[in-house]
Amino acid sequence: DAGVIQSPRHEVTEMGQEVTLRCKPISGHNSLFWYRQTMMRGLELLIYFNNNVPIDDSGMPEDRFSAKMPNASFSTLKIQPSEPRDSAVYFCASSDIGGAEYNEQFFGPGTRLTVL
Amino acid sequence: AQTVTQSQPEMSVQEAETVTLSCTYDTSESNYYLFWYKQPPSRQMILVIRQEAYKQQNATENRFSVNFQKAAKSFSLKISDSQLGDTAMYFCALMNYGGSQGNLIFGKGTKLSVKP
Numbered sequence A: 001d002a003g004v005i006q007s008p009r010h011e012v013t014e015m016g017q018e019v020t021l022r023c024k025p026i027s028g029h030n031s032l033f034w035y036r037q038t039m040m041r042g043l044e045l046l047i048y049f050n051n052n053v054p055i056d057d058s059g060m061p062e063d064r065f066s067a068k069m070p071n072a073s074f075s076t077l078k079i080q081p082s083e084p085r086d087s088a089v090y091f092c093a094s095s096d097i098g099g100a101e102y103n104e105q106f107f108g109p110g111t112r113l114t115v116l
Numbered sequence B: 001a002q003t004v005t006q007s008q009p010e011m012s013v014q015e016a017e018t019v020t021l022s023c024t025y026d027t028s029e030s031n032y033y034l035f036w037y038k039q040p041p042s043r044q045m046i047l048v049i050r051q052e053a054y055k056q057q058n059a060t061e062n063r064f065s066v067n068f069q070k071a072a073k074s075f076s077l078k079i080s081d082s083q084l085g086d087t088a089m090y091f092c093a094l095m096n097y098g099g100s101q102g103n104l105i106f107g108k109g110t111k112l113s114v115k116p
Helices: none
Strands: A005-007 A010-013 A019-024 A031-038 A042-050 A053-056 A065-071 A074-079 A088-095 A111-115 B003-005 B010-014 B019-021 B024-026 B032-039 B046-052 B064-069 B074-079 B088-096 B104-106 B110-115
Touching: A005 A088, A010 A019, A019 A088, A019 A111, A031 A074, A042 A065, A042 A074, A042 B104, A053 A065, A074 A088, B003 B088, B003 B104, B010 B019, B019 B110, B024 B074, B032 B064, B046 B064, B046 B074, B074 B088
Parallel strands: A010 A111, B010 B110
Antiparallel strands: A005 A019, A019 A074, A031 A042, A031 A088, A042 A053, A065 A074, A088 A111, B003 B024, B019 B074, B032 B046, B032 B088, B064 B074, B088 B104, B088 B110
16 A cells, blocks of 8 residues: 655745645545644644544634545645645545544655745 | 643653653553554554453563553553654543444643654
């Protein structure tokens, strides 16, 4: 299995531009998580989906952020308009929740976003 | 609210020696898991070890072991025979399980440097 795939690995953009981050979870997993990592706040959950349905989006910082999961094999995190304070590493993770008591989350390599 | 606290922002250890990283947590749930993740400079999140809260026996994975004190809500990681490749950020994390839960709550991390 290729693991969780994220693209792009690096993104540099200017303030005000739209940014779209992409994630392909591990095949067969039913849950997908978006995390953001910054020096100040550490790793924090932005949103997670179960069976393509958003379950908890309380971590989404503001309306400029939106996430979608149109099918079981693809998710996007969009920032519009982007601001310098959005600069961070964004991780996507997937898991198979339900049934077994333990559900390891597998992380993608992350997208390093720099907003100038 | 559920929280994870790592009180040691940075630590260093000599190669081949033993080091212990501290973690405390708070949760009102009775069913949960605790994890230690390693993040090397490549920024890939790697699961090091996990502990089920209902198990009294401390988890062990080769050179890595934990000291789980449920009543004190403490979960420390011991690395024996430290190797240069252990140099990384280490994150303690909490996951409640059951139903559709499954997101991780991370501590701020401890930067570990192994010196030759």
